[in-house]
Amino acid sequence: MLIIMDHGAAQPDIDRVVAIITEMGYQAYQLPGAQRTAIGIVGNGGRLDGGRFEALPHVARVIHVTQPYKQVSREWRSEGTIVTIGEGVSFGGDDIPIIAGPCSVESETQILQAARQVKEAGGTALRGGAFKPRSSPYSFQGLGKQGLELLALARRETGLPIVTEAMDDDGAKLVAEYADCIQIGARNMQNYSLLKTVGRLGKPVLLKRGMAATIDDLLLSAEYILAEGNDQVILCERGIRSFDSAVRNLFDLTAVPLVHKLSHLPIIADPSHGTGLRDQVTPMARAAIAAGADGILVEMHPTPDRALSDGAQSLYPEQFAALVVQLRAVARVIGRSLPDHGAAIPDAEPTGAASGTPAT
Ligand code: PEP
Ligand code: MN
Numbered sequence: 022m023l024i025i026m027d028h029g030a031a032q033p034d035i036d037r038v039v040a041i042i043t044e045m046g047y048q049a050y051q052l053p054g055a056q057r058t059a060i061g062i063v064g065n066g067g068r069l070d071g072g073r074f075e076a077l078p079h080v081a082r083v084i085h086v087t088q089p090y091k092q093v094s095r096e097w098r099s100e101g102t103i104v105t106i107g108e109g110v111s112f113g114g115d116d117i118p119i120i121a122g123p124c125s126v127e128s129e130t131q132i133l134q135a136a137r138q139v140k141e142a143g144g145t146a147l148r149g150g151a152f153k154p155r156s157s158p159y160s161f162q163g164l165g166k167q168g169l170e171l172l173a174l175a176r177r178e179t180g181l182p183i184v185t186e187a188m189d190d191d192g193a194k195l196v197a198e199y200a201d202c203i204q205i206g207a208r209n210m211q212n213y214s215l216l217k218t219v220g221r222l223g224k225p226v227l228l229k230r231g232m233a234a235t236i237d238d239l240l241l242s243a244e245y246i247l248a249e250g251n252d253q254v255i256l257c258e259r260g261i262r263s264f265d266s267a268v269r270n271l272f273d274l275t276a277v278p279l280v281h282k283l284s285h286l287p288i289i290a291d292p293s294h295g296t297g298l299r300d301q302v303t304p305m306a307r308a309a310i311a312a313g314a315d316g317i318l319v320e321m322h323p324t325p326d327r328a329l330s331d332g333a334q335s336l337y338p339e340q341f342a343a344l345v346v347q348l349r350a351v352a353r354v355i356g357r358s359l360p361d362h363g364a365a366i367p368d369a370e371p372t373g374a375a376s377g378t379p380a381t
Contacts, residue, residue: 107182113287220249269297289316
């Protein structure tokens with residue numbers, strides 16, 4: 022439940038409401054807004070009787086939050102939340118940042134080269150896994166701490182903020198020392214102890230949708246992080262399992278406008294894992310921006326044919342550079358833009374159908 026105070030409410034009026042909520046055995050969250058203060062109640066199992074609050078001085082109205090998630094919902098906060106992972110790199114506003122890089126950090130040469138290619142093409146942040154959740158225990162598991170050190174080196178070289186995955190509680194604490202944003206992968210979306218840990222660490226979190234998770238499941242997982250006091254959460258659609266083996270996953274772009282309706286959190290899209298096929302990445306990235314995604318997460322490798330993980334879905338550097346030009350054009354059409362960080366960024370030129378680019 023949300024209690025909306027009127028314009029004339031002073032701190033003692035707010036304190037009175039908070040005291041009653043606490044006395045009832047629930048938690049009260051004060052949500053100061055530009056116009057008025059709201060007080061949210063969590064901890065109640067079922068619907069509460071709002072009558073007790075409606076009669077109090079300077080209470081304007083009482084709203085029942087109808088969703089199972091509370092702090093994540095748009096009923097709780099009507100304006101969109103902006104999540105900032107680095108200087109000038111924010112998700113949820115007009116800007117559409119592009120996070121790009123290899124699936125895994127493999128070597129110093131590989132990650133530095135990738136970072137420079139991302140930067141030169143106009144990408145906004147660098148991705149790369151140091152701890153890799155692989156389906157097989159015999160596949161490359163990532164370089165661990167050494168991978169994090171290489172990412173930090175790549176950030177020093179290029180200035181790009183780092184997004185990298187944490188797989189467990191201890192790993193999350195280590196990742197938080199190096200990364201600008203902690204990724205929680207699809208396989209860990211419902212690892213509630215990890216969600217609580219990243220909630221407490223206070224760093225921005227990129228929460229990927231689990232491969233069999235509903236939108237409600239995703240938002241409830243985000244609620245775990247917000248419940249620990251961290252609202253810097255970016256959601257990510259990365260495809261769900263389907264019956265169709267033509268693609269690795271079914272890229273559910275409906276999630277983007279749906280999440281925007283249900284939640285104030287930004288949502289980005291990952292067409293690399295979403296499709297699993299290099300030639301499907303560019304068209305689906307364009308579609309994601311058109312659908313309203315607040316950012317793109319894409320795999321790009323200096324030499325995808327030699328990648329230790331996810332090579333088949335990783336773009337070649339020149340494909341990534343062409344993609345950024347196209348995304349810039351799509352963003353402009355819907356009144357948004359890609360952040361400009363001073364890299365040599367070519368303007369979108371109308372290109373022919375022969376190159377597989379959209380008609381402009
Ligand atoms: C990744 O981003 O490389 C990754 C493992 O993603 P997901 O958790 O979506 O499979
Ligand atoms: Mn990957």
